[in-house]
Amino acid sequence: MVPHNLDPELEAASEALRDFYLRSHRLVDRRMSGEGVSFARAKVLMLIAREGAMRSTDVASFFGYAPRTVTEAIDGLERDGLVRREPDPADRRAKRIVLTPAGEAAAIAAGALRIAFINDVFSALSAEECETLVGLLGKLNARLGELGG
């Protein structure tokens, strides 16, 4: 038998997770829009700033994104002069994404905003609570993996 009703606590958890994502996304993008780089693009910048020039497929697999998502992010960053696509000398299929000087600066500025934002939000939890949260989310994410995602 398929259950026909939903434990309200499960529903609350599910809604609260969604709610947190949507609202934090809204807030961080409002804060970052003044800086000229969205959070999603800033994450790509920061990754490349840390790891050095990467291929598009490396960025996609690092974040678990579809290839399309990365191409689009790089397009935007390139349009804004923050990255360049360079041919990969070792593989003519591939391109290396490199930061421009403006991109380096943007990565630093966005990184500071990101840190400030995360500190702001998670100041609502104690270190212990935060650890608990990470543990619970770990279980949920592992379950999603089992379910095929």
Add this chain to the structure above:
Amino acid sequence: MVPHNLDPELEAASEALRDFYLRSHRLVDRRMSGEGVSFARAKVLMLIAREGAMRSTDVASFFGYAPRTVTEAIDGLERDGLVRREPDPADRRAKRIVLTPAGEAAAIAAGALRIAFINDVFSALSAEECETLVGLLGKLNARLGELGG
């Protein structure tokens, strides 16, 4: 002084929350796409099935969405013959969104899928853990409210 580095535990929490949202969204949409209604649209259907005919602005404020989001969802649902927009007899500015018979059926089918999905995912947690999770997310969401979201 602005802090220049980020507690790895905070970063882990932040990433895990985002990860959960993206992956669960992906999974549930894959499951629901077979049924012909996306999760986001199904939520609108289910709300109206439960509450009866509503105005667009009511749907928006219930979910905390921007008006545009709701108009777009209703457009899709109407295109698929699942809802109709009817003039509100009491207010010529407003329209009442009503379910068609197909919409009623879709709401029921999607509701069953949703329950199955949430039960599947949260079976990874005990009742106690789930309660803890809801509490922690409640604190985080309250903090987001203080921060302006």
Add this chain to the structure above:
DNA sequence: TAAGATTGAGCAATCAATCTTC
């Protein structure tokens, strides 16, 4: 003036298909 609905422009994500090169 404000409220209800819509529209325009843009971002971030998906899937599926394509093209080139390995």
Add this chain to the structure above:
DNA sequence: GAAGATTGATTGCTCAATCTTA
């Protein structure tokens, strides 16, 4: 055939502006 990158089509979300009616 498989891997790297791109493109097309779609969804869901944001903000800001507009139009009609209250």
